[in-house]
Amino acid sequence: MDRKQISDTYQAIQEDFCDALETLDGRSSFRTDVWERPGGGGGVTRIMSGSGPVEKAAVNFSAVEGDTPDRLSEQLAADSSHFVATGVSIIVHPANPHAPTFHANIRYFETDSGHAWFGGGADLTPSYLYEEDARDFHSSLKAICDRHRVGDYSAWKSACDDYFYLPHRGEARGIGGIFFDHLTERPEEVWSFQSDLGDSLGDIYFPIMRRRIDMAYGDREREWQEVRRGRYAEFNLVWDRGTRFGLETAGRTESILASLPPQARWIYSYEPQSLTPEATLVELIRGPPRSWAEQAG
Amino acid sequence: MDRKQISDTYQAIQEDFCDALETLDGRSSFRTDVWERPGGGGGVTRIMSGSGPVEKAAVNFSAVEGDTPDRLSEQLAADSSHFVATGVSIIVHPANPHAPTFHANIRYFETDSGHAWFGGGADLTPSYLYEEDARDFHSSLKAICDRHRVGDYSAWKSACDDYFYLPHRGEARGIGGIFFDHLTERPEEVWSFQSDLGDSLGDIYFPIMRRRIDMAYGDREREWQEVRRGRYAEFNLVWDRGTRFGLETAGRTESILASLPPQARWIYSYEPQSLTPEATLVELIRGPPRSWAEQAG
Numbered sequence: 001m002d003r004k005q006i007s008d009t010y011q012a013i014q015e016d017f018c019d020a021l022e023t024l025d026g027r028s029s030f031r032t033d034v035w036e037r038p039g040g041g042g043g044v045t046r047i048m049s050g051s052g053p054v055e056k057a058a059v060n061f062s063a064v065e066g067d068t069p070d071r072l073s074e075q076l077a078a079d080s081s082h083f084v085a086t087g088v089s090i091i092v093h094p095a096n097p098h099a100p101t102f103h104a105n106i107r108y109f110e111t112d113s114g115h116a117w118f119g120g121g122a123d124l125t126p127s128y129l130y131e132e133d134a135r136d137f138h139s140s141l142k143a144i145c146d147r148h149r150v151g152d153y154s155a156w157k158s159a160c161d162d163y164f165y166l167p168h169r170g171e172a173r174g175i176g177g178i179f180f181d182h183l184t185e186r187p188e189e190v191w192s193f194q195s196d197l198g199d200s201l202g203d204i205y206f207p208i209m210r211r212r213i214d215m216a217y218g219d220r221e222r223e224w225q226e227v228r229r230g231r232y233a234e235f236n237l238v239w240d241r242g243t244r245f246g247l248e249t250a251g252r253t254e255s256i257l258a259s260l261p262p263q264a265r266w267i268y269s270y271e272p273q274s275l276t277p278e279a280t281l282v283e284l285i286r287g288p289p290r291s292w293a294e295q296a297g
Numbered sequence: 298m299d300r301k302q303i304s305d306t307y308q309a310i311q312e313d314f315c316d317a318l319e320t321l322d323g324r325s326s327f328r329t330d331v332w333e334r335p336g337g338g339g340g341v342t343r344i345m346s347g348s349g350p351v352e353k354a355a356v357n358f359s360a361v362e363g364d365t366p367d368r369l370s371e372q373l374a375a376d377s378s379h380f381v382a383t384g385v386s387i388i389v390h391p392a393n394p395h396a397p398t399f400h401a402n403i404r405y406f407e408t409d410s411g412h413a414w415f416g417g418g419a420d421l422t423p424s425y426l427y428e429e430d431a432r433d434f435h436s437s438l439k440a441i442c443d444r445h446r447v448g449d450y451s452a453w454k455s456a457c458d459d460y461f462y463l464p465h466r467g468e469a470r471g472i473g474g475i476f477f478d479h480l481t482e483r484p485e486e487v488w489s490f491q492s493d494l495g496d497s498l499g500d501i502y503f504p505i506m507r508r509r510i511d512m513a514y515g516d517r518e519r520e521w522q523e524v525r526r527g528r529y530a531e532f533n534l535v536w537d538r539g540t541r542f543g544l545e546t547a548g549r550t551e552s553i554l555a556s557l558p559p560q561a562r563w564i565y566s567y568e569p570q571s572l573t574p575e576a577t578l579v580e581l582i583r584g585p586p587r588s589w590a591e592q593a594g
Contacts, residue, residue, distance in 0.1 A: 033566070047565045058565070168544040168553075226560070233561070234554075237534035238544060247465040247535060256465075257531075260563040263523070264530070267559070268344045268355070269330070269551045 125174030324349030422471030
């Protein structure tokens with residue numbers, strides 16, 4: 001694969017998503033931090049933080065390379081001395097508790113031991129369940145997967161449910177999406193799928209966000225959102241492989257932890273009252289994963 | 298050692314500390330949750346959460362036993378089938394940003410492979426540096442260590458600086474204290490030291506807390522406190538061995554994570570302005586560990 005083409009495309013996806021999110025927000029702009037990695041390569045971290053519909057967003061591009069960390073060689077079970085990794089990751093924490101948090105990531109990895117693969121995914125984390133949002137989100141992802149021979153919505157939906165899970169809480173992080181990793185076969189087709197996904201992320205998320213950001217809310221909804229954001233922080237700091245790998249291998253901390261929510265709250269043994277919208281969300285994330293895309297048709 | 302005597306003493310320390318903290322707070326009471334561990338033993342989790350000087354406090358006693366987890370056998374490098382662990386841990390998050398967060402823990406561990414040891418410590422995490430507080434805290438700890446032949450303030454002060462450190466931030470969590478672990482020699486003397494420490498925790502912390510809880514503060518101090526609490530959550534979730542061990546071995550999540558701050562905030566690349574009290578704290582925790590007890594005499 002042409003690494004330059006891949007990382008150029010990732011940068012274009014970053015730019016397009018940021019432009020579109022600024023338009024949607026209407027108030028705040030992204031700040032841009034260009035950084036270099038001491039061991040090789042670097043990145044562009046773009047952060048929006050304001051008083052509009054987007055409370056905090058982080059859209060990160062990176063293209064790093066260098067000596068393969070020991071940990072990685074162990075995971076690959078292969079002698080590799082040099083690696084290249086490039087990717088773009090997106091996280092949007094809306095201010096309105098009715099609007100779900102959105103996360104997506106696409107990435108490409110290559111080592112001089114001949115390993116190369118694509119990975120990525122997109123998932124949604126609501127504080128309040130709107131079935132329409134879950135159906136639309138999953139149906140959009142399924143449609144993209146179905147456009148490509150290498151796409152496997154069903155397997156990647158399950159992988160997403162498995163990955164974004166907090167075992168210590170017995171809870172899913174949200175309503176899932178798709179998650180794929182180590183795609184090594186048919187790289188040209190995978191690349192075509194992945195760029196299609198990258199170009200579609202705004203089209204998937206923004207309509208959902210738009211119909212929630214003007215809904216009324218008060219202290220109760222905001223508190224609940226902060227409790228859910230506490231769970232989001234727990235997942236990222238305790239279980240997320242990318243976050244932990246980054247922190248343990250001295251990655252750029254501010255870029256890695258830009259995914260954390262703007263605010264979080266921890267209340268001991270907090271359980272919402274039954275028959276409330278908060279309880280509906282909890283029942284969902286503590287139950288078996290649901291099918292969403294099928295229900296749309 | 299007499300395990301019953303140890304765990305009874307731990308329970309008494311828990312009760313005394315809670316009673317004294319309720320008196321100091323003057324508004325809120327501890328709730329008490331008694332729980333059983335499926336594999337053996339259980340605990341008593343006591344939580345205070347209110348609108349008085351103590352925003353959140355967790356004082357946990359546990360005495361668990363059962364089959365030795367594989368991970369533990371690996372760490373011990375010994376075949377052990379049964380273990381007993383008992384301890385009490387204390388965390389106080391005051392509402393006032395000028396009052397430091399306090400943490401302490403004392404514990405005893407025993408396996409049927411003949412391993413037995415004591416561990417524990419006490420440390421302080423201010424959002425604003427008051428040198429008087431740091432000196433008093435360390436001097437009190439040094440005085441307790443000096444009362445016992447097995448006490449080694451200097452080594453345990455260094456161990457505490459090493460342990461409560463966030464490598465991904467290049468920051469200490471706070472101003473340290475003492476940290477000791479795997480004390481196997483002279484168990485009777487260690488036990489005498491440890492109970493002395495446990496009985497003294499209130500005397501060490503409460504005078505510091507009392508002189509801070511009526512200080513004036515506003516949004517600026519509160520925001521800074523929440524940023525610092527974000528770091529506290531990062532340390533506990535990413536690096537703290539006890540927290541990670543508990544979460545990965547299906548401990549009681551609500552008790553383990555009761556240490557987390559009531560609220561936390563993450564602001565991208567936040568740096569306080571130079572020559573402010575916030576900058577003074579940051580300079581301290583990013584610099585080499587300071588000696589505090591020596592300066593007191």
